[in-house]
Amino acid sequence: MINVAIVGFGYWGPNLVRNFSSIPDVQVKKVVDLREERLKVVAQNYPNTEVSTNIDDLWTDTSIDAVVIATPVFTHFPLAKKALLAGKHVLLEKPMTDTVDHALELIELSQKLGKVLMVDHTFLYTPAVQKMKDLITSGQVGKVKYFDSTRINLGLIQQDVNVLWDLAPHDISILDYLVNDEPVSVNATGVSHIHNGVENIAYLTVNYSSNILAHFNCSWSSPVKIRMMLVGGDEKMIVFNDMEPTEKIRVYDTAHSVSSDEDRRRVLVDYRVGDVYIPKLGSAEALSGMARDFIAAVTTGSTPIASWKSGLNTIRILEASQKSIKSGGVEIKIQNV
Numbered sequence: 105m106i107n108v109a110i111v112g113f114g115y116w117g118p119n120l121v122r123n124f125s126s127i128p129d130v131q132v133k134k135v136v137d138l139r140e141e142r143l144k145v146v147a148q149n150y151p152n153t154e155v156s157t158n159i160d161d162l163w164t165d166t167s168i169d170a171v172v173i174a175t176p177v178f179t180h181f182p183l184a185k186k187a188l189l190a191g192k193h194v195l196l197e198k199p200m201t202d203t204v205d206h207a208l209e210l211i212e213l214s215q216k217l218g219k220v221l222m223v224d225h226t227f228l229y230t231p232a233v234q235k236m237k238d239l240i241t242s243g244q245v246g247k248v249k250y251f252d253s254t255r256i257n258l259g260l261i262q263q264d265v266n267v268l269w270d271l272a273p274h275d276i277s278i279l280d281y282l283v284n285d286e287p288v289s290v291n292a293t294g295v296s297h298i299h300n301g302v303e304n305i306a307y308l309t310v311n312y313s314s315n316i317l318a319h320f321n322c323s324w325s326s327p328v329k330i331r332m333m334l335v336g337g338d339e340k341m342i343v344f345n346d347m348e349p350t351e352k353i354r355v356y357d358t359a360h361s362v363s364s365d366e367d368r369r370r371v372l373v374d375y376r377v378g379d380v381y382i383p384k385l386g387s388a389e390a391l392s393g394m395a396r397d398f399i400a401a402v403t404t405g406s407t408p409i410a411s412w413k414s415g416l417n418t419i420r421i422l423e424a425s426q427k428s429i430k431s432g433g434v435e436i437k438i439q440n441v
């Protein structure tokens with residue numbers, strides 16, 4: 105039996121409690137939140153789960169094997185550090201930490217202590233992203249050349265992080281998972297229409313070492329909800345529309361080829377209409393897959409899909425994007441680690 109404690113029972117915490125509770129041989133032993141009213145909800149729905157407002161109880165409770173942290177971003181680093189030092193495996197909500205240095209410190213600590221450190225990049229476990237990964241690794245898409253994602257709607261305005269830190273971890277981690285390429289630099293712009301100066305609309309461009317160009321459009325201020333991603337390769341382009349109930353993925357034949365006309369020293373583009381393929385997707389709940397991946401890492405030592413590396417690569421891009429936004433959109437090199 106693996107005993108798990110979940111810290112933070114706000115908007116996302118209940119989804120984690122529900123999914124971890126449904127895994128055989130896993131018990132959600134304790135839920136910690138600073139707000140009594142949230143703990144009353146836990147007590148009503150999970151009578152066998154202990155509740156507490158005192159986080160320090162956790163560090164001395166030797167029956168707890170793993171801690172899941174679903175609190176605001178600025179608390180991830182101090183809570184995860186305490187959990188690791190108390191000998192617990194740690195699952196952190198996205199984004200992993202508020203700085204690259206904090207992520208590196210946690211990674212070093214988890215390795216030294218031999219504990220799992222994982223990040224909940226939920227989307228990596230969706231049937232749609234798994235299908236995209238299959239299509240790319242099997243070579244059907246060809247060499248990936250561009251990536252374009254739009255994630256906009258009327259969102260919960262966060263107080264401590266801007267819209268990129270809140271929404272882009274989903275898309276950045278998906279691209280990191282799909283192409284396994286090294287990001288080199290970013291340009292980002294953003295605007296705050298809120299009194300606290302936190303950007304509610306932002307555009308991020310990332311240049312990768314193998315010449316992939318990626319663009320991310322994130323907004324909390326759009327009355328229209330769009331969750332759309334394009335991945336273009338030289339054979340196929342994948343369109344992932346998460347607003348579609350079932351046909352979330354469409355695969356298009358790449359609709360142009362470029363031929364070099366040596367004689368006239370110019371490039372000719374030949375447009376054509378190709379076929380469209382709509383693969384069948386499974387219906388597994390992504391968060392359940394993520395929770396099971398974490399438990400497998402704890403019990404078997406396997407490397408999870410959303411490993412600390414995925415978390416770190418995402419933070420490297422976010423930190424550089426923050427610098428770029430504050431410098432008027434100039435190109436910022438991504439910190440090597």
Ligand SMILES: NC(=O)c1ccc[n+]([C@@H]2O[C@H](COP(=O)([O-])OP(=O)(O)OC[C@H]3O[C@@H](n4cnc5c(N)ncnc54)[C@H](O)[C@@H]3O)[C@@H](O)[C@H]2O)c1
Nearest residue numbers: 112113114115116117136137138139174175197198199226
């Ligand atoms: N994976 C996903 O798709 C997904 C979706 C939403 C949110 N999240 C992430 O989950 C985290 C929490 O987001 P949320 O929307 O649930 O926030 P929230 O504000 O709704 O909930 C956070 C909860 O943590 C509690 N809390 C704060 N500090 C605490 C502390 N020191 N000890 C114990 N409890 C504390 C608060 O009382 C609150 O109930 C964030 O990192 C967010 O990015 C992930």
